[in-house]
Amino acid sequence: MTKSFKTLLVLINFLAIPALSFAQVTVIAEDDFESGGWSGGTGWSGDWIHSSRAYVHSDMSPYEGTYHLKLRKNGNASRTVDMTGKTNARASFYWKAFHWEAGDRAAVMIYDGAWHNILAKSDGDDDNLWHFADIDLSIYNMISDFQIKVIQYCRQTGDYFYIDNLEITADGDPTPSPAVYYIDPAGDDTNPGTSEATPWQTLAKVNATTFSPGDTILFKANCSWIGTLWPKG
Numbered sequence: 001m002t003k004s005f006k007t008l009l010v011l012i013n014f015l016a017i018p019a020l021s022f023a024q025v026t027v028i029a030e031d032d033f034e035s036g037g038w039s040g041g042t043g044w045s046g047d048w049i050h051s052s053r054a055y056v057h058s059d060m061s062p063y064e065g066t067y068h069l070k071l072r073k074n075g076n077a078s079r080t081v082d083m084t085g086k087t088n089a090r091a092s093f094y095w096k097a098f099h100w101e102a103g104d105r106a107a108v109m110i111y112d113g114a115w116h117n118i119l120a121k122s123d124g125d126d127d128n129l130w131h132f133a134d135i136d137l138s139i140y141n142m143i144s145d146f147q148i149k150v151i152q153y154c155r156q157t158g159d160y161f162y163i164d165n166l167e168i169t170a171d172g173d174p175t176p177s178p179a180v181y182y183i184d185p186a187g188d189d190t191n192p193g194t195s196e197a198t199p200w201q202t203l204a205k206v207n208a209t210t211f212s213p214g215d216t217i218l219f220k221a222n223c224s225w226i227g228t229l230w231p232k233g
Helices: 003-015 203-207
Strands: 023-031 054-057 068-072 076-081 090-098 105-111 115-122 131-136 146-153 160-174 180-183 216-219
Touching: 023 076, 068 076, 068 146, 090 105, 090 115, 115 131, 146 160, 180 203
Parallel strands: 180 216
Antiparallel strands: 023 160, 054 068, 068 160, 076 146, 090 131, 090 160, 105 115, 105 146
16 A cells, blocks of 8 residues: 555544434325315325315315315314324424404314314405414324314305315435444454454455445554455445
């Protein structure tokens, strides 16, 4: 091994910084209502359960696409999703209201063993414009029969509440932290190789190993190896 390459390895040894592990946000369940019915979307435990005054409809300009959820008068719709073990859960969706009178209102609720309002709107919020809601669900119990419900409390059949692009998200499996492998002429290729106390010994061991993105290979400073360095991955 050349002196310049040895010097580079020494610099890597001193400059290596452990990588952090980041959780990936995963869509647990979603429905953009583009199926035009009550069984669309993905990730749900079953279809929407709804009253006679709830519709998947195309009138009044959905936020995106052709269809949205429409509640009329005292309509409601709910759906179940398994949230067991989920962390940092959130609900996001677009909503709008139209033609309410004094006392009219609507809510988006969740069930975690008891019902809780996560969004409440009343007369004055009915500007017939789409609004985005992004709501933290992490304070609630993550149970197997977790539910989200949309409900309107209005007196007239011309009173409407709409929902579109509903998503339930949570942290997914964290990406594994990149590993650091140590090579030392006094080591042993039967060692794990992942600490200074248990290093590998040879280039052959390095070359026979498939590494993951972000992994680091550290050779002991001021030592030399004869051969070709050709790790996989």
